[in-house]
Amino acid sequence: MQTVIASRSKTVVIDRDGPFVIIGERLNPTGRQKLAEDLCSLRMDVVRREALAQVEAGADALDVNAGIPGADEARLLAEAVRAVMGAVDVPLCIDSSSAEALEAGLAVCEGKPLVNSVTGEEASLSRVLPLVKKHGAAVIGLTTDERGILNHPGERLRIARKILQRAADYSIPPEDVIIDPLALPVGGGPRRGVVTLESIRLLATELKVNVSVGASNVSFGLPNRLALNAAFLPLAMGAGLSCALTNPLVSETRRAILAADLLLGKEGAPARWLEHHRK
Amino acid sequence: MQTVIASRSKTVVIDRDGPFVIIGERLNPTGRQKLAEDLCSLRMDVVRREALAQVEAGADALDVNAGIPGADEARLLAEAVRAVMGAVDVPLCIDSSSAEALEAGLAVCEGKPLVNSVTGEEASLSRVLPLVKKHGAAVIGLTTDERGILNHPGERLRIARKILQRAADYSIPPEDVIIDPLALPVGGGPRRGVVTLESIRLLATELKVNVSVGASNVSFGLPNRLALNAAFLPLAMGAGLSCALTNPLVSETRRAILAADLLLGKEGAPARWLEHHRK
Numbered sequence: 001m002q003t004v005i006a007s008r009s010k011t012v013v014i015d016r017d018g019p020f021v022i023i024g025e026r027l028n029p030t031g032r033q034k035l036a037e038d039l040c041s042l043r044m045d046v047v048r049r050e051a052l053a054q055v056e057a058g059a060d061a062l063d064v065n066a067g068i069p070g071a072d073e074a075r076l077l078a079e080a081v082r083a084v085m086g087a088v089d090v091p092l093c094i095d096s097s098s099a100e101a102l103e104a105g106l107a108v109c110e111g112k113p114l115v116n117s118v119t120g121e122e123a124s125l126s127r128v129l130p131l132v133k134k135h136g137a138a139v140i141g142l143t144t145d146e147r148g149i150l151n152h153p154g155e156r157l158r159i160a161r162k163i164l165q166r167a168a169d170y171s172i173p174p175e176d177v178i179i180d181p182l183a184l185p186v187g188g189g190p191r192r193g194v195v196t197l198e199s200i201r202l203l204a205t206e207l208k209v210n211v212s213v214g215a216s217n218v219s220f221g222l223p224n225r226l227a228l229n230a231a232f233l234p235l236a237m238g239a240g241l242s243c244a245l246t247n248p249l250v251s252e253t254r255r256a257i258l259a260a261d262l263l264l265g266k267e268g269a270p271a272r273w274l275e276h277h278r279k
Numbered sequence: 280m281q282t283v284i285a286s287r288s289k290t291v292v293i294d295r296d297g298p299f300v301i302i303g304e305r306l307n308p309t310g311r312q313k314l315a316e317d318l319c320s321l322r323m324d325v326v327r328r329e330a331l332a333q334v335e336a337g338a339d340a341l342d343v344n345a346g347i348p349g350a351d352e353a354r355l356l357a358e359a360v361r362a363v364m365g366a367v368d369v370p371l372c373i374d375s376s377s378a379e380a381l382e383a384g385l386a387v388c389e390g391k392p393l394v395n396s397v398t399g400e401e402a403s404l405s406r407v408l409p410l411v412k413k414h415g416a417a418v419i420g421l422t423t424d425e426r427g428i429l430n431h432p433g434e435r436l437r438i439a440r441k442i443l444q445r446a447a448d449y450s451i452p453p454e455d456v457i458i459d460p461l462a463l464p465v466g467g468g469p470r471r472g473v474v475t476l477e478s479i480r481l482l483a484t485e486l487k488v489n490v491s492v493g494a495s496n497v498s499f500g501l502p503n504r505l506a507l508n509a510a511f512l513p514l515a516m517g518a519g520l521s522c523a524l525t526n527p528l529v530s531e532t533r534r535a536i537l538a539a540d541l542l543l544g545k546e547g548a549p550a551r552w553l554e555h556h557r558k
Binding site: 186187190191192193194197218222223224227228230231232233234235237238239255256259260262263264265267269270273274277 | 465466469470471472473476497501502503506507509510511512513514516517518534535538539541542543544546548549552553556
Protein backbone atom coordinates (compact mmCIF):
# COMPACT_ATOMS: atom_id res chain seq x y z
CA MET A 1 0.00 0.00 0.00
CA GLN A 2 1.37 3.40 -0.98
CA THR A 3 0.90 6.54 1.08
CA VAL A 4 1.80 9.52 -1.07
CA ILE A 5 2.69 12.78 0.67
CA ALA A 6 4.03 15.91 -0.98
CA SER A 7 5.52 19.34 -0.52
CA ARG A 8 5.10 22.15 -3.01
CA SER A 9 7.00 20.25 -5.68
CA LYS A 10 8.34 17.03 -4.14
CA THR A 11 6.50 13.76 -3.69
CA VAL A 12 7.45 11.07 -1.20
CA VAL A 13 5.99 7.56 -1.41
CA ILE A 14 5.70 5.58 1.82
CA ASP A 15 5.54 1.89 0.99
CA ARG A 16 6.71 -1.15 2.89
CA ASP A 17 8.27 -2.55 -0.28
CA GLY A 18 10.12 0.68 -1.03
CA PRO A 19 12.98 2.48 0.70
CA PHE A 20 12.36 3.37 4.33
CA VAL A 21 11.05 6.91 4.85
CA ILE A 22 12.63 9.06 7.56
CA ILE A 23 10.41 11.72 9.11
CA GLY A 24 12.79 14.08 10.92
CA GLU A 25 11.67 14.46 14.54
CA ARG A 26 13.85 17.38 15.61
CA LEU A 27 11.45 20.29 15.10
CA ASN A 28 9.79 19.73 18.45
CA PRO A 29 10.24 22.08 21.42
CA THR A 30 9.58 19.37 24.01
CA GLY A 31 12.65 19.30 26.21
CA ARG A 32 14.43 21.86 24.03
CA GLN A 33 14.38 25.15 25.91
CA LYS A 34 16.22 27.22 23.29
CA LEU A 35 13.98 26.05 20.43
CA ALA A 36 10.93 26.73 22.59
CA GLU A 37 12.10 30.28 23.31
CA ASP A 38 12.90 30.94 19.66
CA LEU A 39 9.50 29.64 18.57
CA CYS A 40 7.69 31.77 21.15
CA SER A 41 9.54 34.87 19.97
CA LEU A 42 8.92 33.91 16.33
CA ARG A 43 12.68 33.80 15.74
CA MET A 44 12.69 31.19 13.01
CA ASP A 45 16.43 30.98 12.26
CA VAL A 46 16.93 27.88 14.38
CA VAL A 47 13.83 26.28 12.89
CA ARG A 48 15.11 26.85 9.38
CA ARG A 49 18.61 25.61 10.24
CA GLU A 50 17.24 22.50 11.91
CA ALA A 51 15.00 21.81 8.91
CA LEU A 52 17.88 22.14 6.48
CA ALA A 53 20.25 20.02 8.58
CA GLN A 54 17.75 17.16 8.83
CA VAL A 55 17.04 17.16 5.10
CA GLU A 56 20.76 17.24 4.30
CA ALA A 57 21.23 14.29 6.68
CA GLY A 58 18.61 12.25 4.84
CA ALA A 59 15.18 13.17 6.20
CA ASP A 60 12.51 12.52 3.55
CA ALA A 61 9.87 14.50 5.44
CA LEU A 62 9.85 16.71 8.53
CA ASP A 63 7.66 16.67 11.59
CA VAL A 64 6.76 20.16 12.83
CA ASN A 65 5.53 20.57 16.41
CA ALA A 66 5.03 23.83 18.31
CA GLY A 67 3.46 22.51 21.49
CA ILE A 68 4.69 24.87 24.21
CA PRO A 69 2.64 25.11 27.41
CA GLY A 70 0.96 28.50 27.68
CA ALA A 71 1.85 29.61 24.14
CA ASP A 72 -0.51 30.30 21.24
CA GLU A 73 0.23 26.96 19.63
CA ALA A 74 -1.95 27.47 16.55
CA ARG A 75 -0.15 30.66 15.61
CA LEU A 76 3.31 29.28 16.38
CA LEU A 77 2.67 26.11 14.41
CA ALA A 78 1.48 28.04 11.37
CA GLU A 79 4.55 30.28 11.55
CA ALA A 80 6.88 27.30 11.99
CA VAL A 81 5.31 25.53 9.00
CA ARG A 82 5.81 28.67 6.92
CA ALA A 83 9.44 28.95 8.02
CA VAL A 84 10.18 25.31 7.24
CA MET A 85 8.55 25.56 3.80
CA GLY A 86 10.77 28.58 3.14
CA ALA A 87 13.89 26.60 3.99
CA VAL A 88 13.31 23.16 2.48
CA ASP A 89 11.10 21.46 -0.07
CA VAL A 90 10.03 18.20 1.58
CA PRO A 91 6.59 17.02 2.76
CA LEU A 92 5.66 18.01 6.30
CA CYS A 93 4.06 16.20 9.16
CA ILE A 94 1.88 18.66 11.09
CA ASP A 95 2.18 17.59 14.70
CA SER A 96 -0.14 18.63 17.51
CA SER A 97 -2.56 17.21 20.03
CA SER A 98 -4.72 20.31 19.49
CA ALA A 99 -7.17 20.23 16.58
CA GLU A 100 -7.09 24.02 16.45
CA ALA A 101 -3.30 24.01 15.99
CA LEU A 102 -3.53 21.24 13.38
CA GLU A 103 -6.05 23.32 11.45
CA ALA A 104 -3.82 26.41 11.58
CA GLY A 105 -0.82 24.38 10.38
CA LEU A 106 -2.80 22.68 7.62
CA ALA A 107 -4.22 25.99 6.44
CA VAL A 108 -0.78 27.32 5.52
CA CYS A 109 0.86 24.07 4.44
CA GLU A 110 1.36 23.51 0.71
CA GLY A 111 1.30 20.07 -0.90
CA LYS A 112 -0.13 17.03 0.85
CA PRO A 113 1.08 16.82 4.46
CA LEU A 114 0.71 14.17 7.09
CA VAL A 115 -1.33 14.97 10.17
CA ASN A 116 0.26 13.73 13.42
CA SER A 117 -2.02 12.43 14.83
CA VAL A 118 -5.47 11.03 15.42
CA THR A 119 -6.14 8.44 18.15
CA GLY A 120 -8.91 5.89 18.59
CA GLU A 121 -10.69 8.22 21.02
CA GLU A 122 -14.03 9.54 19.84
CA ALA A 123 -13.11 13.14 20.64
CA SER A 124 -9.98 12.84 18.50
CA LEU A 125 -11.60 10.95 15.60
CA SER A 126 -14.49 13.40 15.30
CA ARG A 127 -12.27 16.48 15.43
CA VAL A 128 -9.17 15.44 13.48
CA LEU A 129 -10.54 13.29 10.64
CA PRO A 130 -12.72 16.10 9.17
CA LEU A 131 -9.59 18.30 9.07
CA VAL A 132 -7.64 15.56 7.30
CA LYS A 133 -10.41 15.22 4.74
CA LYS A 134 -10.91 18.95 4.27
CA HIS A 135 -7.20 19.55 3.58
CA GLY A 136 -6.66 16.39 1.51
CA ALA A 137 -3.95 15.24 3.92
CA ALA A 138 -2.83 11.83 5.14
CA VAL A 139 -2.91 11.00 8.84
CA ILE A 140 -1.03 9.02 11.47
CA GLY A 141 -3.39 6.99 13.64
CA LEU A 142 -2.15 6.11 17.13
CA THR A 143 -3.46 2.84 18.53
CA THR A 144 -4.67 4.27 21.81
CA ASP A 145 -8.18 5.05 22.96
CA GLU A 146 -10.19 6.03 26.03
CA ARG A 147 -8.55 3.12 27.88
CA GLY A 148 -5.03 4.40 27.24
CA ILE A 149 -2.28 2.29 25.68
CA LEU A 150 -3.15 -1.39 25.65
CA ASN A 151 -0.36 -3.86 26.10
CA HIS A 152 -1.60 -6.41 23.62
CA PRO A 153 -0.94 -6.43 19.84
CA GLY A 154 -4.45 -7.73 19.12
CA GLU A 155 -6.01 -4.79 20.98
CA ARG A 156 -3.85 -2.34 19.08
CA LEU A 157 -4.95 -4.00 15.83
CA ARG A 158 -8.57 -3.56 16.90
CA ILE A 159 -8.09 0.17 17.51
CA ALA A 160 -6.32 0.50 14.15
CA ARG A 161 -9.31 -1.12 12.44
CA LYS A 162 -11.60 1.35 14.15
CA ILE A 163 -9.48 4.32 13.02
CA LEU A 164 -9.47 3.00 9.44
CA GLN A 165 -13.23 2.48 9.56
CA ARG A 166 -13.88 5.98 10.87
CA ALA A 167 -11.49 7.39 8.26
CA ALA A 168 -13.46 5.54 5.57
CA ASP A 169 -16.64 7.13 6.94
CA TYR A 170 -15.04 10.48 6.07
CA SER A 171 -14.00 9.12 2.64
CA ILE A 172 -10.34 9.02 3.67
CA PRO A 173 -8.88 5.95 1.90
CA PRO A 174 -6.82 3.39 3.87
CA GLU A 175 -3.64 4.33 2.01
CA ASP A 176 -3.91 7.80 3.58
CA VAL A 177 -3.88 6.34 7.10
CA ILE A 178 -0.52 5.34 8.59
CA ILE A 179 -0.82 3.43 11.84
CA ASP A 180 1.56 4.02 14.76
CA PRO A 181 1.30 1.14 17.27
CA LEU A 182 3.25 3.17 19.87
CA ALA A 183 6.76 2.02 20.69
CA LEU A 184 7.03 2.17 24.47
CA PRO A 185 10.42 2.25 26.21
CA VAL A 186 11.75 -1.31 26.50
CA GLY A 187 13.17 -0.49 29.92
CA GLY A 188 9.59 -0.51 31.20
CA GLY A 189 9.17 -4.28 31.11
CA PRO A 190 10.45 -7.45 29.45
CA ARG A 191 7.54 -7.74 26.96
CA ARG A 192 7.63 -4.12 25.79
CA GLY A 193 9.82 -4.67 22.73
CA VAL A 194 8.05 -7.86 21.71
CA VAL A 195 4.63 -6.20 21.91
CA THR A 196 5.85 -3.33 19.72
CA LEU A 197 7.39 -5.66 17.13
CA GLU A 198 4.40 -8.02 17.10
CA SER A 199 2.07 -5.05 16.72
CA ILE A 200 4.04 -3.79 13.73
CA ARG A 201 3.98 -7.23 12.11
CA LEU A 202 0.27 -7.66 12.75
CA LEU A 203 -0.67 -4.24 11.37
CA ALA A 204 1.51 -4.68 8.28
CA THR A 205 0.30 -8.19 7.47
CA GLU A 206 -3.35 -8.07 8.58
CA LEU A 207 -4.29 -4.54 7.52
CA LYS A 208 -1.57 -4.02 4.87
CA VAL A 209 -1.35 -0.38 5.99
CA ASN A 210 1.87 1.55 6.32
CA VAL A 211 3.21 1.47 9.87
CA SER A 212 5.22 4.20 11.59
CA VAL A 213 6.65 4.63 15.09
CA GLY A 214 8.46 7.23 17.12
CA ALA A 215 11.65 5.19 16.95
CA SER A 216 13.75 7.05 19.50
CA ASN A 217 11.31 6.27 22.28
CA VAL A 218 12.20 2.59 22.73
CA SER A 219 15.53 3.33 24.40
CA PHE A 220 14.26 5.91 26.90
CA GLY A 221 15.91 5.62 30.31
CA LEU A 222 18.60 3.12 29.25
CA PRO A 223 22.33 3.62 28.62
CA ASN A 224 23.66 3.84 25.06
CA ARG A 225 20.33 4.84 23.57
CA LEU A 226 21.83 5.26 20.10
CA ALA A 227 22.93 1.61 19.91
CA LEU A 228 19.53 0.43 21.11
CA ASN A 229 17.74 2.61 18.56
CA ALA A 230 20.12 1.38 15.85
CA ALA A 231 19.19 -2.24 16.65
CA PHE A 232 15.47 -1.47 16.96
CA LEU A 233 15.15 0.00 13.48
CA PRO A 234 16.29 -3.12 11.55
CA LEU A 235 14.13 -5.33 13.79
CA ALA A 236 11.10 -3.09 13.21
CA MET A 237 11.79 -2.80 9.48
CA GLY A 238 12.01 -6.58 9.25
CA ALA A 239 8.63 -6.74 10.99
CA GLY A 240 7.09 -4.38 8.43
CA LEU A 241 7.76 -0.80 9.51
CA SER A 242 7.69 1.56 6.50
CA CYS A 243 8.63 4.87 8.11
CA ALA A 244 9.53 6.41 11.45
CA LEU A 245 9.82 9.67 13.27
CA THR A 246 13.49 9.69 14.13
CA ASN A 247 16.63 11.80 14.13
CA PRO A 248 18.60 11.52 10.87
CA LEU A 249 21.40 13.64 12.34
CA VAL A 250 22.44 10.62 14.42
CA SER A 251 24.79 8.68 12.17
CA GLU A 252 24.05 5.35 13.93
CA THR A 253 20.36 5.81 13.11
CA ARG A 254 20.93 6.85 9.52
CA ARG A 255 23.32 3.94 8.92
CA ALA A 256 21.06 1.36 10.54
CA ILE A 257 18.27 2.41 8.17
CA LEU A 258 20.49 2.41 5.06
CA ALA A 259 21.92 -0.98 6.06
CA ALA A 260 18.51 -2.52 6.71
CA ASP A 261 17.23 -1.19 3.37
CA LEU A 262 20.22 -2.86 1.72
CA LEU A 263 19.71 -6.16 3.57
CA LEU A 264 15.98 -6.10 2.81
CA GLY A 265 16.67 -5.62 -0.90
CA LYS A 266 15.04 -2.18 -1.21
CA GLU A 267 15.40 -0.46 -4.57
CA GLY A 268 18.46 1.76 -4.89
CA ALA A 269 19.77 0.75 -1.47
CA PRO A 270 23.22 -0.50 -2.62
CA ALA A 271 23.86 2.80 -4.41
CA ARG A 272 22.71 4.78 -1.35
CA TRP A 273 25.02 2.73 0.90
CA LEU A 274 28.01 3.40 -1.33
CA GLU A 275 27.10 7.08 -1.70
CA HIS A 276 26.74 7.50 2.07
CA HIS A 277 30.25 6.16 2.58
CA ARG A 278 31.79 8.31 -0.12
CA LYS A 279 31.07 11.49 1.83
CA MET B 280 13.92 -26.54 20.43
CA GLN B 281 17.01 -26.66 22.62
CA THR B 282 20.45 -27.64 21.39
CA VAL B 283 22.67 -28.33 24.37
CA ILE B 284 26.43 -28.18 23.89
CA ALA B 285 29.05 -28.39 26.62
CA SER B 286 32.69 -28.05 27.56
CA ARG B 287 34.31 -30.01 30.36
CA SER B 288 32.13 -28.31 32.95
CA LYS B 289 30.04 -25.65 31.23
CA THR B 290 26.76 -26.12 29.39
CA VAL B 291 25.37 -23.73 26.78
CA VAL B 292 21.77 -23.96 25.62
CA ILE B 293 20.99 -22.75 22.10
CA ASP B 294 17.31 -21.88 21.87
CA ARG B 295 15.46 -19.33 19.77
CA ASP B 296 13.49 -18.24 22.83
CA GLY B 297 16.63 -17.82 24.94
CA PRO B 298 19.53 -15.38 24.79
CA PHE B 299 21.42 -15.32 21.51
CA VAL B 300 24.50 -17.56 21.47
CA ILE B 301 27.75 -16.17 20.07
CA ILE B 302 30.18 -18.69 18.57
CA GLY B 303 33.50 -16.84 18.33
CA GLU B 304 34.80 -17.09 14.76
CA ARG B 305 38.34 -15.82 15.25
CA LEU B 306 40.24 -19.11 15.62
CA ASN B 307 40.47 -19.59 11.88
CA PRO B 308 43.72 -19.20 9.94
CA THR B 309 41.97 -18.29 6.67
CA GLY B 310 43.39 -14.92 5.69
CA ARG B 311 45.40 -14.69 8.91
CA GLN B 312 49.03 -15.35 8.00
CA LYS B 313 50.44 -15.02 11.53
CA LEU B 314 47.89 -17.38 13.07
CA ALA B 315 48.53 -19.86 10.23
CA GLU B 316 52.28 -19.79 10.86
CA ASP B 317 51.84 -20.20 14.61
CA LEU B 318 49.48 -23.12 14.12
CA CYS B 319 51.85 -24.84 11.69
CA SER B 320 54.71 -24.50 14.16
CA LEU B 321 52.44 -25.64 17.02
CA ARG B 322 53.05 -22.32 18.80
CA MET B 323 49.76 -22.11 20.63
CA ASP B 324 50.21 -18.82 22.52
CA VAL B 325 48.22 -16.80 19.99
CA VAL B 326 45.53 -19.49 19.91
CA ARG B 327 45.17 -19.37 23.70
CA ARG B 328 45.17 -15.56 23.77
CA GLU B 329 42.57 -15.37 21.01
CA ALA B 330 40.40 -17.92 22.81
CA LEU B 331 40.56 -16.00 26.08
CA ALA B 332 39.91 -12.63 24.44
CA GLN B 333 36.80 -13.90 22.67
CA VAL B 334 35.36 -15.46 25.81
CA GLU B 335 36.06 -12.30 27.80
CA ALA B 336 34.29 -10.30 25.07
CA GLY B 337 31.19 -12.46 25.36
CA ALA B 338 31.65 -15.56 23.19
CA ASP B 339 29.51 -18.42 24.54
CA ALA B 340 31.33 -21.02 22.43
CA LEU B 341 34.38 -21.00 20.16
CA ASP B 342 34.85 -22.21 16.63
CA VAL B 343 38.25 -23.88 16.06
CA ASN B 344 39.53 -24.25 12.52
CA ALA B 345 43.01 -25.32 11.40
CA GLY B 346 42.52 -25.51 7.66
CA ILE B 347 45.88 -24.50 6.20
CA PRO B 348 46.70 -25.65 2.65
CA GLY B 349 49.47 -28.25 2.66
CA ALA B 350 49.48 -28.68 6.45
CA ASP B 351 48.56 -31.79 8.46
CA GLU B 352 45.15 -30.40 9.34
CA ALA B 353 44.07 -33.33 11.51
CA ARG B 354 47.07 -32.99 13.78
CA LEU B 355 46.91 -29.18 13.92
CA LEU B 356 43.19 -29.18 14.71
CA ALA B 357 43.66 -31.69 17.56
CA GLU B 358 46.49 -29.57 18.97
CA ALA B 359 44.49 -26.37 18.62
CA VAL B 360 41.49 -27.96 20.36
CA ARG B 361 43.77 -29.07 23.22
CA ALA B 362 45.27 -25.59 23.50
CA VAL B 363 41.86 -23.88 23.56
CA MET B 364 40.54 -26.30 26.20
CA GLY B 365 43.61 -25.45 28.29
CA ALA B 366 42.84 -21.74 28.09
CA VAL B 367 39.05 -21.50 28.40
CA ASP B 368 36.12 -23.59 29.56
CA VAL B 369 33.44 -23.07 26.89
CA PRO B 370 31.92 -25.50 24.37
CA LEU B 371 33.80 -25.79 21.09
CA CYS B 372 32.75 -25.94 17.49
CA ILE B 373 35.12 -28.27 15.63
CA ASP B 374 35.42 -26.74 12.17
CA SER B 375 36.78 -28.49 9.10
CA SER B 376 35.75 -29.60 5.64
CA SER B 377 37.86 -32.73 6.15
CA ALA B 378 36.21 -35.67 7.94
CA GLU B 379 39.65 -36.88 9.03
CA ALA B 380 40.39 -33.56 10.73
CA LEU B 381 36.93 -33.48 12.33
CA GLU B 382 37.56 -36.95 13.75
CA ALA B 383 40.96 -35.93 15.16
CA GLY B 384 39.43 -32.82 16.76
CA LEU B 385 36.47 -34.73 18.17
CA ALA B 386 38.75 -37.43 19.59
CA VAL B 387 40.48 -34.96 21.92
CA CYS B 388 37.53 -32.65 22.65
CA GLU B 389 35.90 -32.95 26.06
CA GLY B 390 32.21 -32.24 26.66
CA LYS B 391 29.69 -32.09 23.84
CA PRO B 392 31.00 -30.02 20.93
CA LEU B 393 29.39 -28.80 17.75
CA VAL B 394 30.67 -30.17 14.45
CA ASN B 395 31.01 -27.52 11.74
CA SER B 396 29.74 -28.82 9.35
CA VAL B 397 27.84 -31.33 7.30
CA THR B 398 26.26 -30.41 3.96
CA GLY B 399 23.42 -31.97 1.99
CA GLU B 400 25.92 -33.77 -0.24
CA GLU B 401 25.93 -37.56 0.03
CA ALA B 402 29.69 -37.71 0.51
CA SER B 403 29.45 -35.32 3.44
CA LEU B 404 26.36 -36.86 5.06
CA SER B 405 27.78 -40.37 4.96
CA ARG B 406 31.18 -39.37 6.35
CA VAL B 407 30.32 -36.67 8.90
CA LEU B 408 27.09 -37.92 10.49
CA PRO B 409 28.62 -41.19 11.79
CA LEU B 410 31.33 -39.08 13.48
CA VAL B 411 28.72 -36.84 15.07
CA LYS B 412 26.88 -39.89 16.39
CA LYS B 413 30.00 -41.68 17.55
CA HIS B 414 31.20 -38.69 19.59
CA GLY B 415 27.76 -37.66 20.85
CA ALA B 416 28.17 -34.21 19.31
CA ALA B 417 25.75 -31.75 17.75
CA VAL B 418 26.24 -30.63 14.15
CA ILE B 419 25.77 -27.61 11.91
CA GLY B 420 24.08 -28.55 8.63
CA LEU B 421 24.74 -26.26 5.67
CA THR B 422 21.92 -26.01 3.14
CA THR B 423 24.03 -26.76 0.11
CA ASP B 424 24.29 -29.94 -1.92
CA GLU B 425 25.74 -31.34 -5.17
CA ARG B 426 24.09 -28.44 -7.02
CA GLY B 427 25.91 -25.83 -4.92
CA ILE B 428 24.14 -23.00 -3.08
CA LEU B 429 20.56 -22.58 -4.27
CA ASN B 430 19.13 -19.11 -4.36
CA HIS B 431 15.67 -20.00 -3.13
CA PRO B 432 14.55 -20.34 0.50
CA GLY B 433 12.29 -23.28 -0.35
CA GLU B 434 15.20 -25.21 -1.85
CA ARG B 435 17.31 -24.54 1.23
CA LEU B 436 14.44 -25.78 3.39
CA ARG B 437 14.32 -28.97 1.30
CA ILE B 438 18.04 -29.61 1.84
CA ALA B 439 17.63 -28.94 5.57
CA ARG B 440 14.85 -31.55 5.71
CA LYS B 441 17.14 -34.03 3.98
CA ILE B 442 19.97 -33.38 6.48
CA LEU B 443 17.55 -33.80 9.41
CA GLN B 444 16.22 -37.03 7.90
CA ARG B 445 19.69 -38.45 7.34
CA ALA B 446 20.68 -37.41 10.88
CA ALA B 447 17.61 -39.24 12.20
CA ASP B 448 18.76 -42.32 10.27
CA TYR B 449 21.90 -42.20 12.44
CA SER B 450 19.76 -41.65 15.56
CA ILE B 451 20.89 -38.02 15.84
CA PRO B 452 17.85 -36.13 17.18
CA PRO B 453 16.67 -32.90 15.46
CA GLU B 454 17.68 -30.79 18.47
CA ASP B 455 21.29 -31.78 17.79
CA VAL B 456 21.16 -30.40 14.26
CA ILE B 457 21.56 -26.65 13.79
CA ILE B 458 20.84 -25.47 10.26
CA ASP B 459 22.94 -22.78 8.57
CA PRO B 460 21.11 -21.44 5.47
CA LEU B 461 24.30 -19.69 4.28
CA ALA B 462 24.36 -15.91 4.42
CA LEU B 463 25.84 -14.79 1.13
CA PRO B 464 27.31 -11.30 0.72
CA VAL B 465 24.50 -8.82 0.00
CA GLY B 466 26.76 -6.97 -2.42
CA GLY B 467 26.29 -9.91 -4.80
CA GLY B 468 22.73 -9.04 -5.79
CA PRO B 469 19.60 -7.23 -4.63
CA ARG B 470 17.79 -10.40 -3.42
CA ARG B 471 20.69 -11.83 -1.43
CA GLY B 472 19.71 -10.43 1.95
CA VAL B 473 16.03 -11.22 1.49
CA VAL B 474 16.79 -14.83 0.56
CA THR B 475 18.95 -15.22 3.67
CA LEU B 476 16.33 -13.68 5.96
CA GLU B 477 13.46 -15.62 4.39
CA SER B 478 15.48 -18.82 4.70
CA ILE B 479 16.08 -18.19 8.39
CA ARG B 480 12.38 -17.51 8.98
CA LEU B 481 11.32 -20.58 7.04
CA LEU B 482 13.74 -22.91 8.84
CA ALA B 483 12.81 -21.56 12.27
CA THR B 484 9.06 -21.67 11.71
CA GLU B 485 8.67 -24.77 9.51
CA LEU B 486 11.30 -27.05 11.04
CA LYS B 487 11.52 -25.40 14.49
CA VAL B 488 15.26 -26.14 14.45
CA ASN B 489 17.92 -23.78 15.70
CA VAL B 490 19.37 -21.66 12.92
CA SER B 491 22.91 -20.30 12.71
CA VAL B 492 24.83 -18.27 10.12
CA GLY B 493 28.30 -16.97 9.52
CA ALA B 494 27.16 -13.44 10.26
CA SER B 495 30.22 -11.52 9.12
CA ASN B 496 29.88 -12.78 5.57
CA VAL B 497 26.89 -10.64 4.55
CA SER B 498 28.92 -7.44 4.34
CA PHE B 499 31.82 -8.85 2.28
CA GLY B 500 33.09 -6.38 -0.33
CA LEU B 501 31.11 -3.38 0.92
CA PRO B 502 32.23 -0.31 2.86
CA ASN B 503 31.55 -0.07 6.62
CA ARG B 504 31.16 -3.80 7.10
CA LEU B 505 30.73 -3.42 10.86
CA ALA B 506 27.62 -1.26 10.50
CA LEU B 507 26.13 -3.67 7.96
CA ASN B 508 26.81 -6.65 10.22
CA ALA B 509 25.36 -4.75 13.17
CA ALA B 510 22.11 -4.20 11.23
CA PHE B 511 22.03 -7.75 9.88
CA LEU B 512 22.11 -9.42 13.30
CA PRO B 513 18.89 -7.82 14.67
CA LEU B 514 17.13 -8.49 11.35
CA ALA B 515 18.24 -12.13 11.41
CA MET B 516 17.41 -12.53 15.11
CA GLY B 517 13.94 -11.12 14.46
CA ALA B 518 13.57 -13.71 11.69
CA GLY B 519 14.49 -16.54 14.10
CA LEU B 520 18.28 -16.85 14.23
CA SER B 521 19.39 -18.44 17.53
CA CYS B 522 23.18 -18.29 17.20
CA ALA B 523 25.92 -17.15 14.84
CA LEU B 524 29.58 -17.51 14.10
CA THR B 525 30.75 -13.96 14.56
CA ASN B 526 33.43 -11.80 16.14
CA PRO B 527 32.55 -10.74 19.71
CA LEU B 528 35.64 -8.50 19.84
CA VAL B 529 33.85 -6.05 17.55
CA SER B 530 31.87 -3.83 19.91
CA GLU B 531 29.26 -2.96 17.23
CA THR B 532 28.52 -6.68 16.83
CA ARG B 533 28.38 -7.39 20.55
CA ARG B 534 26.11 -4.41 21.18
CA ALA B 535 23.77 -5.21 18.30
CA ILE B 536 23.25 -8.68 19.79
CA LEU B 537 22.73 -7.43 23.35
CA ALA B 538 20.33 -4.77 22.09
CA ALA B 539 18.33 -7.19 19.96
CA ASP B 540 18.10 -9.64 22.89
CA LEU B 541 16.73 -6.77 24.98
CA LEU B 542 14.24 -5.68 22.32
CA LEU B 543 13.13 -9.29 21.76
CA GLY B 544 12.47 -9.74 25.49
CA LYS B 545 15.13 -12.44 26.07
CA GLU B 546 15.64 -13.50 29.66
CA GLY B 547 18.29 -11.55 31.55
CA ALA B 548 18.83 -9.15 28.63
CA PRO B 549 18.12 -5.90 30.54
CA ALA B 550 20.69 -6.85 33.19
CA ARG B 551 23.25 -7.79 30.51
CA TRP B 552 22.69 -4.45 28.74
CA LEU B 553 23.26 -2.50 31.95
CA GLU B 554 26.26 -4.65 32.90
CA HIS B 555 27.85 -4.17 29.46
CA HIS B 556 27.64 -0.40 29.86
CA ARG B 557 29.04 -0.39 33.36
CA LYS B 558 32.43 -1.62 32.13
